[in-house]
Structure formats: C-alpha cells, structure tokens
Amino acid sequence: MQQEYPRLGFIGAGNMAGSLIAGLVADGVDPTLIEVSDVNKAALDNLKERHRVSTHEDNLQVAAVADVLILAVKPQRLKTVISEMAPSLRARRPLIISIAAGMTSDTLARWIGGNPAIVRTMPNTPAMVQCGATGLFARVGVTDQQRSTAESILRAVGLTVWVDQEMTLDAVTALSGSGPAYFFLLMEAMEDAGVALGLERHTARLLAQQTALGAGRMAIESEDPPKELRRKVTSPGGTTEQAIARFEAGGFAPLVDQALKAAAARAKELSQQLGD
Ligand SMILES: NC(=O)c1ccc[n+]([C@@H]2O[C@H](COP(=O)([O-])OP(=O)(O)OC[C@H]3O[C@@H](n4cnc5c(N)ncnc54)[C@H](OP(=O)(O)O)[C@@H]3O)[C@@H](O)[C@H]2O)c1
Structure with missing residues (x-):
C-alpha cells in the first residue's frame, strides 16, 4: 500500500x-x-x-x-x-x-x-x-x-x-551557509578587474556571472576534482598560469582557510549566545 x-x-x-x-x-x-x-x-x-x-x-x-x-x-x-x-x-x-x-x-x-x-x-x-x-x-x-x-x-x-x-x-555554515557570499566576492573582484582592463561594466559582470555558472556546472558534472579541472585549463606558459601564480603568491588557499575558520568560530559563538 x-x-x-x-x-x-x-x-x-x-x-x-x-x-x-x-x-x-x-x-x-x-x-x-x-x-x-x-x-x-x-x-x-x-x-x-x-x-x-x-x-x-x-x-x-x-x-x-x-x-x-x-x-x-x-x-x-x-x-x-x-x-x-x-x-x-x-x-x-x-x-x-x-x-x-x-x-x-x-x-x-x-x-x-x-x-x-x-x-x-x-x-x-x-x-x-x-x-x-x-x-x-x-x-x-x-x-x-x-x-x-x-x-x-x-x-x-x-x-x-x-x-x-x-x-x-x-x-x-562556514562552507555552504556563508559560501554564496564568497563566490559573490570573487565575482565582484573579477568584474572590477575586467573593468580596469577596459571592459564595459555590464559586459564584465555578464562574463563573471556566466563564468561562475559554467565553472560550477563543469565541477559538478565532471568526474574530475576541481584541482584536476584547473590543471586541464592551465597550459604551461599560458595566461591562466600567470593568474594562478599571482593568486598563490598572494596566499589564496591559506586566506580561504582562515576565512572559513573565522566563519565557523562565529557560528559556534552565535549558537552559544542563542542557547543562553
Ligand atoms: N535566508 C537564508 O539564507 C537562510 C539560510 C539558512 C537558514 N536560514 C534560517 O531560516 C529562517 C528563516 O529565514 P528567512 O530568511 O526566511 O526569514 P524571513 O524572510 O524574515 O521570514 C521569517 C518570517 O517569520 C515571520 N514571523 C516573525 N515572528 C513570527 C511568529 N511569532 N510567528 C509566525 N511567524 C513569525 C516573519 O514576519 P515579520 O517579517 O513580520 O517579522 C517573517 O515573515 C531563519 O531562522 C534563518 O536563520 C535562512
């Protein structure tokens, strides 16, 4: 039944x-x-x-x-x-x-x-x-x-x-709860950088948005982990390699680690306050 x-x-x-x-x-x-x-x-x-x-x-x-x-x-x-x-x-x-x-x-x-x-x-x-x-x-x-x-x-x-x-x-909470804002921040920064390189703001925004959507869909639909997808689009001596090197030199991964730890600590603190 x-x-x-x-x-x-x-x-x-x-x-x-x-x-x-x-x-x-x-x-x-x-x-x-x-x-x-x-x-x-x-x-x-x-x-x-x-x-x-x-x-x-x-x-x-x-x-x-x-x-x-x-x-x-x-x-x-x-x-x-x-x-x-x-x-x-x-x-x-x-x-x-x-x-x-x-x-x-x-x-x-x-x-x-x-x-x-x-x-x-x-x-x-x-x-x-x-x-x-x-x-x-x-x-x-x-x-x-x-x-x-x-x-x-x-x-x-x-x-x-x-x-x-x-x-x-x-x-x-730290990863997916607050996570949409991290991607918005990256899109915002990419849009501004595109404008600084000479694109119209509207065009830069559209390109940043569609690139975020496309990368997200590829990451979900592919069998490869993000690291491998990144390797596949990073040709030796090419443009992506230059950009990634700058991200790494600026401490991108440790910064993300610190950001998520700060968000998780705040989530714990707020939980304790709400329970009091
Ligand atoms: N939005 C998010 O991204 C998100 C993500 C994760 C979790 N959450 C959680 O989801 C919950 C709802 O968030 P939300 O963004 O949907 O909030 P929301 O849009 O403000 O909706 C809450 C609704 O509850 C009504 N309300 C207030 N007091 C009430 C009462 N005594 N009895 C019945 N209804 C009452 C509010 O009316 P008034 O507007 O007149 O006060 C409002 O219509 C929150 O606990 C939030 O932590 C939200």
Whole structure:
C-alpha cells in the first residue's frame, strides 16, 4: 500500500519557507497538504496566491494538524513561537525540522519538552533558485522514515548532506551557509578587474556571472576534482598560469582557510549566545 504524504506545517512564511514551498510544489507535492502560519498577513497572502497553500495567522492552527512542522522564523523568535506550541507538540509529536541558523537541537528539545524528534538543518540562499546546499543533523530518536521525510523536503531546493555530529553544522555554515557570499566576492573582484582592463561594466559582470555558472556546472558534472579541472585549463606558459601564480603568491588557499575558520568560530559563538 502506498504511504500517504505527510501534512506539512510551516511556521514562518518568509524567504526560506517560500523557497521550500516553491520547490516542493514544483516537485509535485499537493499544495493542499501544506499549511503555513505567519504574523505577517502580506507574506501569507503572497504564498497563498503563488502556490494555493492553506494559510493561518495563528501558529497553533498549523501545530494542530502538521505531521511535519518546519520552523522557519528567525532564531530570535523561536523561543516565543515554541512556547505557545509546546503543549500541542508534546501531545501530537510531529517531526520537527528547524532551519533556524545556530539554534541547537538541545535548546529546541528543552523548550518543547518530552524528547521530540528533531532534524536540524542548515540551508543556504541559493535554495531560492532551487540550487541550495543543506546540511542536516538528526537528533537521537528520529526514525529512518523521518530522516527520509526530512531529506526529501530539503532536497526540493537542492543538494542535501547528513552530518553525524551536530557541531559539524558550524563547518557547514562556514562552507555552504556563508559560501554564496564568497563566490559573490570573487565575482565582484573579477568584474572590477575586467573593468580596469577596459571592459564595459555590464559586459564584465555578464562574463563573471556566466563564468561562475559554467565553472560550477563543469565541477559538478565532471568526474574530475576541481584541482584536476584547473590543471586541464592551465597550459604551461599560458595566461591562466600567470593568474594562478599571482593568486598563490598572494596566499589564496591559506586566506580561504582562515576565512572559513573565522566563519565557523562565529557560528559556534552565535549558537552559544542563542542557547543562553
Ligand atoms: N535566508 C537564508 O539564507 C537562510 C539560510 C539558512 C537558514 N536560514 C534560517 O531560516 C529562517 C528563516 O529565514 P528567512 O530568511 O526566511 O526569514 P524571513 O524572510 O524574515 O521570514 C521569517 C518570517 O517569520 C515571520 N514571523 C516573525 N515572528 C513570527 C511568529 N511569532 N510567528 C509566525 N511567524 C513569525 C516573519 O514576519 P515579520 O517579517 O513580520 O517579522 C517573517 O515573515 C531563519 O531562522 C534563518 O536563520 C535562512
């Protein structure tokens, strides 16, 4: 017998919830199985109009029906949001999926009470174009079926990877969570350098954007690791070799290493502050 698709509840109808819902509906999930609540009526109306999901201004109405509850409000709002729903969550025991940055599953479990099933995730902004990358961590007590449900929801907006230790999500935050900004920074610098070399700004931007897209697709579609792809486009005595030598002389790889370590340390610090 085919298993019924679970009823999904979203608390928060902002950017990330909107991206996930768009991905799920595009994947063929029936929008009548999606319930969303938010304090912002305009955000709810927008989602209802775009995807025909059911909307509510009271979080409790969503908590009362959801089999899977996706917490998609800012981390600072979570304590209030959970406090009002906690009795219902303890009684109904839905799978809880948190996308809130930095909020540990221990803190969420403490606020909810009764040892809830929680999957904590760290998505990134390209989820908005269904090209995201999400790290997932399952707390003790999450069943295989619940893991697979959580994975299928996040896969609607891109790649998913599981981590065994919750603290590894700080590394995911440093790499893919903050990562889109690193690529934007490189694109920005390449655009400026192209302008300095005589290109029109619009042309330099288009070339930098398309090159980033092309390199990303090649890296994903090729069997070769990035190092080998780089070797293949670096002819001895050629132009790329000159540029790479300058990057290396400027300490590019150690700089990236330091940048990610700083991001991971900040993620840990923010997590501790949120839990206090
Ligand atoms: N955006 C990202 O790149 C990204 C990446 C990884 C993780 N995340 C996480 O995803 C979560 C959502 O981020 P977002 O960018 O989607 O935020 P967002 O666009 O601000 O959406 C949050 C929504 O929640 C609403 N809200 C506030 N208080 C509420 C309450 N008590 N009950 C119900 N709804 C309430 C907000 O309404 P108002 O606008 O009226 O306050 C807003 O519509 C955050 O926890 C963030 O850490 C985001």
